[in-house]
Amino acid sequence: MSIFSTRRKPPRVGDALLFRRSLIGIVFVLVAFVIIAPLVIIGVEAFSKGWQLYRDTVIHPDTLHAVMLTVLAALIAVPVNTVFGIAAAWAITKFDFWGKRFLLVVIEIPFSVSPIVAGVAYLFVYGLQGLFGPWLDAHDIKILFAVPGIIIASMFVTAPFVARELIPLMQAQGRDLEEASTSLGASGWRTFFSVTLPNVKWALLYGVILCNARVMGEFGAVSVVSGNIRGQTNTLPLHIELLYHDYNATGAFAAASILALIAVFTIIAKVALERQGAGRVRKQTNPAEKTS
Amino acid sequence: MKIHLENVVKTFESFQAVKGVSLDIESGELVALLGPSGSGKTTILRMVAGLEYADGGAIHFGDQDATDIPVRDRGVGFVFQHYALFPHMTVADNIAFGMKVSKVKRDRAAIDRRVADLLRLVRLEGLGDRFPAQISGGQRQRVALARALSVDPKVLLLDEPFGALDANVRRDLRRWLREIHSELGITTLFVTHDQEEALDLADRVVILKDGQIVQQGTPQEVCRDPKSAFVMKFLGDANVIAAEVKDGRAHVGGLSVEAAGVADGRGELYARPSDIDWSEEGPGITAEITRVLDRADGRRVLATTDAGEALEFDVEPERVVKAGDAGFVTLRRAKVFAAG
Numbered sequence: 001m002s003i004f005s006t007r008r009k010p011p012r013v014g015d016a017l018l019f020r021r022s023l024i025g026i027v028f029v030l031v032a033f034v035i036i037a038p039l040v041i042i043g044v045e046a047f048s049k050g051w052q053l054y055r056d057t058v059i060h061p062d063t064l065h066a067v068m069l070t071v072l073a074a075l076i077a078v079p080v081n082t083v084f085g086i087a088a089a090w091a092i093t094k095f096d097f098w099g100k101r102f103l104l105v106v107i108e109i110p111f112s113v114s115p116i117v118a119g120v121a122y123l124f125v126y127g128l129q130g131l132f133g134p135w136l137d138a139h140d141i142k143i144l145f146a147v148p149g150i151i152i153a154s155m156f157v158t159a160p161f162v163a164r165e166l167i168p169l170m171q172a173q174g175r176d177l178e179e180a181s182t183s184l185g186a187s188g189w190r191t192f193f194s195v196t197l198p199n200v201k202w203a204l205l206y207g208v209i210l211c212n213a214r215v216m217g218e219f220g221a222v223s224v225v226s227g228n229i230r231g232q233t234n235t236l237p238l239h240i241e242l243l244y245h246d247y248n249a250t251g252a253f254a255a256a257s258i259l260a261l262i263a264v265f266t267i268i269a270k271v272a273l274e275r276q277g278a279g280r281v282r283k284q285t286n287p288a289e290k291t292s
Numbered sequence: 293m294k295i296h297l298e299n300v301v302k303t304f305e306s307f308q309a310v311k312g313v314s315l316d317i318e319s320g321e322l323v324a325l326l327g328p329s330g331s332g333k334t335t336i337l338r339m340v341a342g343l344e345y346a347d348g349g350a351i352h353f354g355d356q357d358a359t360d361i362p363v364r365d366r367g368v369g370f371v372f373q374h375y376a377l378f379p380h381m382t383v384a385d386n387i388a389f390g391m392k393v394s395k396v397k398r399d400r401a402a403i404d405r406r407v408a409d410l411l412r413l414v415r416l417e418g419l420g421d422r423f424p425a426q427i428s429g430g431q432r433q434r435v436a437l438a439r440a441l442s443v444d445p446k447v448l449l450l451d452e453p454f455g456a457l458d459a460n461v462r463r464d465l466r467r468w469l470r471e472i473h474s475e476l477g478i479t480t481l482f483v484t485h486d487q488e489e490a491l492d493l494a495d496r497v498v499i500l501k502d503g504q505i506v507q508q509g510t511p512q513e514v515c516r517d518p519k520s521a522f523v524m525k526f527l528g529d530a531n532v533i534a535a536e537v538k539d540g541r542a543h544v545g546g547l548s549v550e551a552a553g554v555a556d557g558r559g560e561l562y563a564r565p566s567d568i569d570w571s572e573e574g575p576g577i578t579a580e581i582t583r584v585l586d587r588a589d590g591r592r593v594l595a596t597t598d599a600g601e602a603l604e605f606d607v608e609p610e611r612v613v614k615a616g617d618a619g620f621v622t623l624r625r626a627k628v629f630a631a632g
Binding site: 176177179180181182183184186187190194195198199 | 341342343362363364365366368369370372374376377378379380389390393394395439440442443
């Protein structure tokens with residue numbers, strides 16, 4: 001066993017020991033300063049003025065309203081984007097149609113464009129001076145600076161998550177399974193629920209979790225369209241910023257701790273799902289082609 | 293169920309995959325579609341299945357025009373090259389799937405009975421609880437066949453059914469598929485690019501090239517009487533020797549071969565490795581041995597003629613030959629086609 005031998009040999013593959021250790025060391029230091037330290041600070045600061053103040057901030061009506069609004073946005077945006085993601089992935093991977101490549105690119109746009117740009121764009125579409133603004137105003141429909149605007153902005157930002165998880169997997173799986181199912185006499189719906197869905201369920205759940213995490217944490221786009229009205233159109237991330245600007249650092253950290261807690265649960269769920277075989281690791285394997 | 297294809301055409305974007313194919317498959321017949329990749333054989337099979345629609349022509353199942361009947365209602369059993377078993381279902385559930393989704397309602401016990409029967413038919417008793425990932429490739433393909441048969445198809449279609457398996461398994465499955473066919477008598481059409489598989493298994497072989505049928509017939513007919521150089525080359529190893537055709541005979545190196553129907557001028561002699569004899573004395577085509585390959589069933593000799601043509605032929609295991617030997621090649625039989 002070469003690793004136990006006392007003679008120093010160059011590694012058979014890869015880099016020298018010193019290089020390897022310094023590389024690992026740099027990563028650990030960076031993780032500690034960039035990720036761990038801020039997370040710890042959130043916890044420490046949130047409780048710095050005692051449990052009482054923490055509790056007061058968390059159960060303050062404005063905070064609770066922000067939490068409720070964030071949950072409401074997730075409850076609407078996540079299912080809508082899940083259905084959208086499944087439909088888009090299904091269409092792109094199982095059918096050939098004109099404009100397919102274009103659709104693939106368009107789905108990715110929310111990933112590449114800054115959320116604040118999306119928010120501003122919505123101002124110009126639904127705002128009073130915007131495209132549909134006068135019509136909406138005439139019919140007394142409020143989208144901007146109201147809950148619908150928050151939900152629409154969240155949906156825009158998280159639109160690609162589910163589709164992006166499903167498309168590579170469904171592409172790798174091909175159409176054989178669906179063709180087999182149909183040739184055996186199954187209807188389209190039956191094929192989808194009995195054959196397609198069970199084979200992508202882990203990737204789907206993974207996409208839903210990522211989508212949910214993003215909806216709850218979205219700041220940029222929502223901050224433009226919500227109007228930041230305390231107790232009315234304030235989501236949790238916006239509320240944190242507001243508290244911070246009020247010089248209520250402890251309150252801001254207390255609210256942030258709720259968001260951080262949600263993130264931690266998300267990561268636990270994500271890791272658990274990855275153990276089940278979801279995520280990017282297994283994307284390349286095609287169950288239909290795993291021979292012998 | 294008799295299948296009749298009438299001038300079927302299929303075009304993918306700008307590529308014409310099938311260029312007017314007409315074909316009759318008798319009830320209970322086992323027919324192979326044989327051709328190189330890109331010859332349109334899989335496209336034809338998928339059109340018979342209804343997985344693709346024909347752009348032109350018609351497909352009849354018996355007296356019924358099936359051209360526009362969707363795959364779901366066409367009543368065919370389709371076996372995919374990569375099995376396409378549902379990975380999240382057990383072997384038994386895979387086989388039961390077609391019966392469960394069928395418009396013909398069966399009760400649970402009837403489905404279980406039929407699954408057990410099919411598992412016995414494909415000799416996989418006791419493996420019903422396994423998942424596809426837990427059985428071998430050959431077993432998976434047998435499950436795929438059982439699943440295709442579960443819905444009592446009028447026609448059985450197999451797309452390169454043994455293509456993903458290794459040689460020994462493939463040979464076993466071939467015999468076994470032939471037995472199942474004899475037992476059930478179901479009209480069967482399968483696609484392969486392996487000429488040995490087609491000849492071993494089929495009642496009739498349909499040879500395709502560039503989306504058209506170039507020849508069809510029993511294995512004996514196509515092997516003994518190939519109508520073109522393409523068929524001759526595609527069905528097995530063939531040596532090509534340039535010859536001069538005059539008055540219905542081909543001449544080369546003092547040999548003369550019957551060449552009825554070939555126009556005078558340049559021609560090509562086609563001979564199988566077993567059709568060639570080697571001798572130290574003339575007459576014959578002069579050649580020099582470049583290499584001798586020893587094989588389990590004989591010795592394969594590689595030689596080059598004076599004209600530079602590479603030849604391959606077999607000699608008896610006892611025959612003493614070695615690289616560098618010069619001698620003469622004679623032909624027991626050969627086919628002559630006009631030079632292409």
